[in-house]
Structure formats: structure tokens, C-alpha cells
Amino acid sequence: MTGPHQVDDTSAPYRSGGFAAGLARLAEVLVLGLLTLVASLPLVTAYVAVTAATTVLRDRSDIDGTGVTVRGYLRALRAAAGSGWWPYLVPVALAAVLALDAVAVRAGLPGATVIGPALLLATGLLTTVALRAAVAWQPQTTWPAAAEQALTRTRSDPTGTALLLLALLAVTLTASLGPILWPLLPGLPALAAVAVDRRHPTPHPQ
Numbered sequence: 001m002t003g004p005h006q007v008d009d010t011s012a013p014y015r016s017g018g019f020a021a022g023l024a025r026l027a028e029v030l031v032l033g034l035l036t037l038v039a040s041l042p043l044v045t046a047y048v049a050v051t052a053a054t055t056v057l058r059d060r061s062d063i064d065g066t067g068v069t070v071r072g073y074l075r076a077l078r079a080a081a082g083s084g085w086w087p088y089l090v091p092v093a094l095a096a097v098l099a100l101d102a103v104a105v106r107a108g109l110p111g112a113t114v115i116g117p118a119l120l121l122a123t124g125l126l127t128t129v130a131l132r133a134a135v136a137w138q139p140q141t142t143w144p145a146a147a148e149q150a151l152t153r154t155r156s157d158p159t160g161t162a163l164l165l166l167a168l169l170a171v172t173l174t175a176s177l178g179p180i181l182w183p184l185l186p187g188l189p190a191l192a193a194v195a196v197d198r199r200h201p202t203p204h205p206q
Contacts, residue, residue, distance in 0.1 A: 033187035
């Protein structure tokens with residue numbers, strides 16, 4: 001019952017959080033996914049694009065009221081693109097490991113049934129470290145320092161590492177469902193990386 005001057009708050013979860021907040025976050029991830037997909041088209045810029053997405057989501061988490069905008073993403077993309085040559089090596093390294101995996105499996109070498117899954121796991125672990133480094137990186141942070149923090153977090157937070165591996169598996173399975181979902185996918189690893197990082201926040205390297 002509500003009086004004449006009372007407000008029916010049955011829809012409060014939709015206004016202050018809950019369903020409405022979930023839709024807003026889904027929309028933000030979709031926008032980030034599309035932006036990241038476009039920025040990744042040259043392939044070598046894929047990690048730069050993901051880093052920009054994690055930067056936007058990290059700022060969205062750290063600064064109350066900061067939303068995801070195209071301008072904000074482009075600003076983060078420019079900062080990541082000008083941060084040196086390190087981030088451009090990540091897609092090359094991951095592609096090399098995947099190529100080695102494919103060669104080992106197709107060549108039918110002895111132990112290929114073990115080497116193949118081992119290389120896939122190595123690729124997943126490298127990707128989780130790269131995602132953690134993307135979250136740790138800031139314009140005033142060097143990539144070696146961000147990578148060092150990422151390695152430390154990977155060793156000290158095995159639960160977070162497992163969560164990231166599961167998120168990557170979920171993205172892979174979702175991608176297999178059809179191209180209609182692909183624009184959403186690039187934003188999901190960034191969201192997972194920031195969410196895992198914010199479980200146990202630590203000061204970022206300077």
C-alpha cells in the first residue's frame with residue numbers, strides 16, 4: 001500500500017540498479033566490443049584496442065559517474081597506441097603460439113595429442129597475463145612494469161587466473177554460435193579482466 005504522497009518503489013531495482021544497471025552495462029560492453037573490433041582490424045593493433053577497452057572500463061569502475069563513450073575510447077586508444085612498441089608484439093606472440101599448435105597437431109608428431117592441448121593452455125595463460133597487464137597499464141606506467149605486475153598477480157591469484165581462463169573459454173564458445181554475436185565479443189575479455197582485477201585491487205605501478 002502507498003499513500004497519496006508516497007512513491008511506489010517496486011521498480012526501484014530497475015532505477016537504481018538491478019535490471020536497468022545490467023542493461024546499461026550490456027550496452028556499454030556492446031559499444032566497447034564494436035569499437036574494439038574496428039580498432040583491431042589491422043590485427044597488429046588488437047592488443048592496443050583491448051588495452052583501450054580495459055582503460056575505459058577501469059575508469060568507469062574507479063570514477064563514479066564516468067560512462068563509456070566513443071570519445072573516451074578514442075582518447076584511451078590514442079594513449080595506448082603511443083605507449084611504445086610492446087603492445088604491438090602481443091598479437092604476434094599469441095599468433096605464433098597458435099600457429100605452432102596447429103602445426104604440431106596437423107603434422108601428427110608423436111605426442112601431438114599432448115602438445116596440442118598444452119600449447120592451447122599456454123596460449124590461454126599468455127592471454128590472461130596480457131589482459132592483466134592491459135588493466136595494470138596506465139599512460140604514466142611502463143609496459144615492463146605492467147607486465148611484471150601482471151605476472152605477479154597471475155601467480156598470487158590463481159582463482160582470478162582460472163576465472164579469466166573460463167571467460168576466454170566462454171568467449172570462444174560464444175563465437176562458435178555465429179557471426180551475429182561477434183561484435184559483442186571483444187568487449188567481454190576486457191570486462192572480465194577489469195572485474196577480476198577489482199576483486200582484490202592493488203596500487204598500479206608508477
